Amino acid sequence: MKVAVIGCTHAGTFSAQQILTQHPDAEVTVYEKNDTLSFLSCGIALWVGNNVSDPKKMFYSSPEALSKLGATMKMEHEVTDVNLDSKTVTAKDLKTGEVNTDSFDKIVITTGSKPVVPNLPGIHGSKVYQCKNWDDAKRIKEITEKVSSAVVIGAGYIGAEIAEQLSVINKQVTLIDGLDRVLANNFDQNITDRIETEYKNHGVKLALGEMVKGFKEDGDQITVETDKGSYTADIAVLAIGFLPRTELFKDQVEMLPNGAIITNEYMETSKKDVFAAGDASSVFYNPTGKADYIPLATNAVRQGILVGNNIEKPTVKYMGTQATSAVELYGYALAASGLNAAGAKKRNVEIESVSIEPDYRPDFMLTTTKVLCTLYWDPDTRRVLGGSFLSKHDISQAANVISLAIQNKMTIDELAMVDLFFQPNFDQPINYIGAVAAEAAAKK
Template sequence: MKVAVIGCTHAGTFSAQEILTQHPDAQVTVYERNDNLSFLSCGIALWVGNNVSDPKKMFYSSPEALTKLGATMKMEHDVTDVDLDQKTVTATNLKTGETKTEAFDKIVITTGSKPVVPNLPGIHGDKVYQCKNWNDANRIKEASEKISSAVVIGAGYIGAEIAEQLSLINKEVTLIDGLDRVLANNFDQKVTDRIEDEYRNHGVKLALGEMVKSFNEENDQVTVETDKGSYTADIAVLAIGFLPRTDLFTDKLDMLPNGAIITNEYMETSKKDVFAAGDASSVFYNPTGKADYIPLATNAVRQGILVGNNIEKPTVKYLGTQATSAVELYGYALAASGLNAMGAKKRGVEIEEVSIEPDYRPDFMPTTTKVLCTLVWDPTNRQVLGGSFMAKHDISQAANVISLAIQSKMTIDDLAMVDFFFQPNFDQPINYIGAVASAACAKSSSK
């Protein structure tokens, strides 16, 4: 069995590993345009803020490791054409210029995502930085040691973290976003209002509800013009978002409108013997029961493993995702899983929600702190659809509990009666997850 794996960040790395582990006799060829693989780009902001012990540890695999497993590694090879009917891959060696076409039995598309880079004047200037791969990380890190100011465009997870870390190393920071809140797609306003206060307390200028119009470099600085203002700094960092890198497969496979390749529960595409995984593909979003685009490393890893499980025949089904995630900003842990009010509205889903803010452990303990808890559910069948938590205490694992509840189709009544332990060092007699579920039951029953 000859298998081509096109792209090798998270989904590609785990696809290759799992195929070779389960099928040692398989001939796996990996094509990757960069000279590295498996880079954990979610660590870029931490590295900028000097919170990484060793940048080399931001990689969990290597070309040598996959070669040792039995893969043929074609690093720095740009795939220029894929014939899905004939199952051939054409790639150019970026070092030698040689182009070669090879035939395979199976093709795995793990081409990942590309940063959103709007067609704006000056956006490709030397002072405008992208935030995606290892080369981007090096550029930003080197710049961060020389600059005194930065404009960050995009207040999602990546932009929010970059802005926070730059402010913590005493840079003058402006954070711009077209939406009217920081992390607007990730958390409700009760959470984002508090985080915005923290940005302001740390000197970050928030330019929210503003659309960038142009970039102009002059006097060794860059000025970012928006529809409402003008912001000048030493560099600008783009963190607007990502799109699937699937241009090679347009009109060849079933896709979502944004280009994400649609797969079935075995990671198979609409073309026989062609698989897709990671940021190049859609996911099955359990809170809505529909295909969605949610580019997260956790999704890519699981999908890559499933490619290995199913490469020979359909064997293990995809369980879907809840888009569970977390971030730490200014000492606050923020964690969420599933739908929030904004996400539900965008997807046309009717929800009910409730919020409470108990102490995470008893008041007789020397210290405690409050946890802002929000639970979202379906008002028709009472199934849990989402939840979020925010505290100075590490409450991140609560999001995993909500993820499991959504995946298992638990109701708010089920969640309220889950056997959570009690120990005063850790929580209350009624754990805050059970408490917010009980509050949901009370609110639902009162209607």
């Protein structure tokens, strides 16, 4: 069985590993444009803020590791053409310029995603930085040690983290977003209001509800122009979002409107013997029961493993995702799973919600702190559809509890009665997850 794996970040790495682990005799060829693989880009902001012990540890695998498993590694090879009908892959060796075409029995599309880069004047200038791969990380790390100010465009997870880390190492930061709140797609206003206060307390200028119109470089600085003003700094960092990198496969397999390749529960595409995983593909979003595009490393890893499980024959089904995620900003832990108000509105889903803010453990303890909890559910079926949490205490694992509740189609009534332990060091007699579920269950 000859298998071509096209692209090797998270989904590609785990696909190749799992295929070779389960099928040691398989002939697996991996094509990767870069000279590294498995880079954890979620650590870029942490590296910028001097919170990474060793940047080399931001890689969890290597070309050598996959070679030892039996893969043929074609690093620094750019795939220029793929014919899914004839199962052929054409690639250019970026070091020599040589171009070769090979045929395969099965093809795995793990080409990942690309940063959103709008067609705006000056956006490709030397003072505009992207935040995606290892080369981007090195450029940003090197320049941020030399500059005193930055404009960050995009207030989703990546932009929010970059802006925060730059501010805590005493850079003057402006954070721009077209939406009217920081993390507007990730959390509701009861959480984002508090985080916005923290940005302001740390000197970050928030330019929210503003659309970027262009970039102008002037000597050692760059000015970012929006529809409401202009902001000048030493550098600009783009963190607008991502799109699937699937242009090579257009009109060859079924896709979502944004280009994400649609797969079934075995990671098979609409074309026989062609699989897709990671940021190049859609996911099955359990809160809505529909295909969606949610580029997360956790999704990519699980999908990559499933490719390996199913490469020979359909064996293990995809369980779907809740898009569970978390971030730490200014000492606050923010964690969420499933839908929130913004996500439900975007997907035309009707939800109910309730919020409470108890101390996370008894007040007879010498210290405690509050947890802001919000739970979302279907008003007809009472099924749990989402939850979010904010606290100075590490409440990140609460999102995993909500994720399991959504995946297992639990109701708010069932979640309220789940066996969650009590011990004064850790929580209340009624854990805050159970407490917010009980509040929801009592709401008529």
